[in-house]
Amino acid sequence: MPIIPFDDQNPPILPLNLPKDEIIRLEVGGWTHSFNPDPTAVLVIRDPYEVVESLSLTFASTDPHNPAYAIKALAKILRERLDVPVQEIQVTPPRLDESVPF
Secondary structure, three states, X not given: OOOOOOOOOOOOOOOOOOOHHHEEEEEEEEEOOOOOOOEEEEEXXXXXXXXXXXXXXXXXXOOOOXXXXXXXXXXXXXXXXXXXXXXXXXXXXXXXXXXXXX
């Protein structure tokens, strides 16, 4: 497989076949650590190789008009269709430190 630059405008889409019983929970309420924080959802799954208790896959919604929609839709689909527990966490979005001059 060729090396793909991190900032590729058209990254490949790779399917992820994940059995329902491998999904532990979805955590919603987090934020990216960026200039303009975006909401995140963290899918917690079992480690298939049992090296650690669980692995986390973080999804961020970067839609500039309604960033919360994709996270809410993902939570609803997982909760209603797959009966995955959805845990709401309360994380304050990071703020720009205005005391930094650059």
